[in-house]
Amino acid sequence: MASSNTPVKTDPETIMLEIKTHLRERAGDNAIIGPDTNITRDLGLDSLAIMDFIFDLEDSFDISIPMERIAEVQTLSDLTKTIAVLQKEAA
Amino acid sequence: MSSIFDKFAPLQEQHTALTALGRSPDQLQFEDIISPTEAMLNGKRTILMGTNNYLGMTFDEGAVNAAIEALKTQGTGTTGSRIANGSYNGHKALEEELAVFYGMRSAILFSTGYQANLGAIAALAGRDDYLLIDADSHASIYDACRLSDAQVIRFRHNDPVNLERKLKRLEGTSGSKLIVVESIYSMLGDMVPLKEFVEIKKKYGAYLLIDEAHSLGVLGQKGRGLCEREGVEGDIDFITGTFSKSIGTVGGFLVSNLPGLGIVRFVSRPYMFTASPPPSVVASARKTLAKIAGATDLRKKLWDNATQLYTGLQQAGFELGPTISPIVAIRLSDPEKAIGLWNGLLDAGVYTNLALPPATPFGWYLLRSSISAAHTTEQIALAIEVCTRIGRELGLITLSNSKRADKTAQQGNGAAQLNGDLQTRPCATSETESAVTPTTDDPAARV
Ligand SMILES: Cc1ncc(COP(=O)(O)O)c(C=O)c1O
Numbered sequence: 272m273a274s275s276n277t278p279v280k281t282d283p284e285t286i287m288l289e290i291k292t293h294l295r296e297r298a299g300d301n302a303i304i305g306p307d308t309n310i311t312r313d314l315g316l317d318s319l320a321i322m323d324f325i326f327d328l329e330d331s332f333d334i335s336i337p338m339e340r341i342a343e344v345q346t347l348s349d350l351t352k353t354i355a356v357l358q359k360e361a362a
Numbered sequence: 363m364s365s366i367f368d369k370f371a372p373l374q375e376q377h378t379a380l381t382a383l384g385r386s387p388d389q390l391q392f393e394d395i396i397s398p399t400e401a402m403l404n405g406k407r408t409i410l411m412g413t414n415n416y417l418g419m420t421f422d423e424g425a426v427n428a429a430i431e432a433l434k435t436q437g438t439g440t441t442g443s444r445i446a447n448g449s450y451n452g453h454k455a456l457e458e459e460l461a462v463f464y465g466m467r468s469a470i471l472f473s474t475g476y477q478a479n480l481g482a483i484a485a486l487a488g489r490d491d492y493l494l495i496d497a498d499s500h501a502s503i504y505d506a507c508r509l510s511d512a513q514v515i516r517f518r519h520n521d522p523v524n525l526e527r528k529l530k531r532l533e534g535t536s537g538s539k540l541i542v543v544e545s546i547y548s549m550l551g552d553m554v555p556l557k558e559f560v561e562i563k564k565k566y567g568a569y570l571l572i573d574e575a576h577s578l579g580v581l582g583q584k585g586r587g588l589c590e591r592e593g594v595e596g597d598i599d600f601i602t603g604t605f606s607k608s609i610g611t612v613g614g615f616l617v618s619n620l621p622g623l624g625i626v627r628f629v630s631r632p633y634m635f636t637a638s639p640p641p642s643v644v645a646s647a648r649k650t651l652a653k654i655a656g657a658t659d660l661r662k663k664l665w666d667n668a669t670q671l672y673t674g675l676q677q678a679g680f681e682l683g684p685t686i687s688p689i690v691a692i693r694l695s696d697p698e699k700a701i702g703l704w705n706g707l708l709d710a711g712v713y714t715n716l717a718l719p720p721a722t723p724f725g726w727y728l729l730r731s732s733i734s735a736a737h738t739t740e741q742i743a744l745a746i747e748v749c750t751r752i753g754r755e756l757g758l759i760t761l762s763n764s765k766r767a768d769k770t771a772q773q774g775n776g777a778a779q780l781n782g783d784l785q786t787r788p789c790a791t792s793e794t795e796s797a798v799t800p801t802t803d804d805p806a807a808r809v
Binding site for chain 1: 497507513514515516518524527528531532719720724725
């Protein structure tokens with residue numbers, strides 16, 4: 272159900288790349304960001320920054336990420352999976 | 363040996379920093395309450411500028427006498443829930459009076475405003491439903507979401523475009539969609555763009571619940587709040603509110619024009635499993651509620667006072683919330699200076715609230731004050747004077763920086779992180795630049 276002007280990014284690699292871009296904007300160029308990076312603990316981001324990051328992801332992927340789904344996420348790879356699932360559900 | 367309290371170490375650290383100058387908001391103890399605007403604090407006569415006592419009703423003679431009478435005739439408490447123990451006459455009467463006041467079909471009384479949000483929202487939004495909440499929602503709304511079985515989707519603060527995008531994605535799903543907003547947001551005093559939200563809720567067939575906690579008695583010709591002022595009462599599905607602010611006592615409510623509201627009593631745990639409000643509280647709430655519609659002069663005085671405080675602080679050079687409202691918050695980024703200002707004001711006999719991240723937008727430290735119709739012009743002038751003097755001493759403002767509009771929205775950098783997980787946030791950030799740009803539109807138009 273993605274809107275026509277939004278590129279559909281369904282493969283995990285593209286999703287992860289996009290997440291990394293958004294994380295880097297907030298955590299800085301020197302941050303080490305990999306699949307096992309714990310988003311809340313490893314990057315020095317506070318809860319406000321993280322909420323804003325989630326809003327940006329929702330816009331990028333044209334999905335809504337319910338709070339209970341966010342609660343399950345710890346690492347970058349968790350988040351990638353969650354987004355992939357939500358994209359499939361929306362399609 | 364580890365302790366069950368170990369996990370609170372960061373919080374403890376933050377609290378210790380807060381008490382560096384000897385005081386913390388949670389430890390203040392007023393020895394004597396002199397009036398709605400004055401109390402004795404450590405032997406010092408102190409002006410109260412942070413009590414949410416918008417109409418100064420806490421010492422209203424009629425309300426006090428009604429409470430005394432109810433105490434004498436009906437006792438100190440109900441000792442149980444209405445589901446288990448039945449209702450007192452006052453409970454039913456107050457519900458009927460609330461429904462008449464709002465011109466709606468029915469009302470349900472709760473023991474507090476917190477429980478009204480918890481009980482209403484968690485009951486209304488069930489397993490297959492969707493809750494759409496503002497990112498800056500009050501803790502009671504966030505907690506309601508945890509109690510609800512619905513899917514919870516947040517939208518950016520006061521952002522109709524972001525909300526619409528989210529509703530659009532839900533098109534074709536079968537569950538009910540309940541949008542939750544607040545009339546006046548309690549930290550900065552900014553208001554929801556209600557007409558735009560009403561258009562969206564109609565377009566997508568969603569329900570709209572508005573928490574009028576800070577606007578009952580404060581907005582609208584008859585004091586019914588933002589819905590009245592905006593002329594959209596016919597399009598609002600649910601209103602929640604509290605007696606703990608303009609009504610000057612304690613208690614909460616849910617009102618609605620939808621038939622069938624009564625069933626909420628049997629599915630709402632914060633209604634069923636807690637004691638009902640005591641008769642004295644109900645009696646004073648009824649007395650005060652009866653005065654709200656006619657309290658036009660008090661509302662005018664309240665807004666005149668709010669304007670005096672807001673413009674006075676703005677001219678001194680402080681950065682404030684986006685609009686004049688009875689909640690006036692000074693935005694600060696340096697915790698030590700925020701604590702210094704709060705303490706300095708207390709030393710000078712002015713009590714305000716100190717609000718800290720993450721309960722504040724943008725991770726700001728807020729010196730929050732709430733104004734009352736009962737404040738005198740002299741009290742407010744004194745508060746502005748003291749605030750300006752201490753603000754200069756702390757280097758927060760200079761003689762030359764009056765009316766500086768800071769456009770940089772700080773992304774909460776340096777905000778204390780009390781919650782490690784991604785989900786829990788009692789309150790959060792708004793993204794729109796306009797939300798932090800001061801405007802001084804005619805306050806009279808807001809009443
Ligand atoms: C927006 C909002 N809703 C609800 C409440 C809860 O009200 P009460 O004090 O009656 O529990 C408050 C007050 O803290 C509030 O600011």
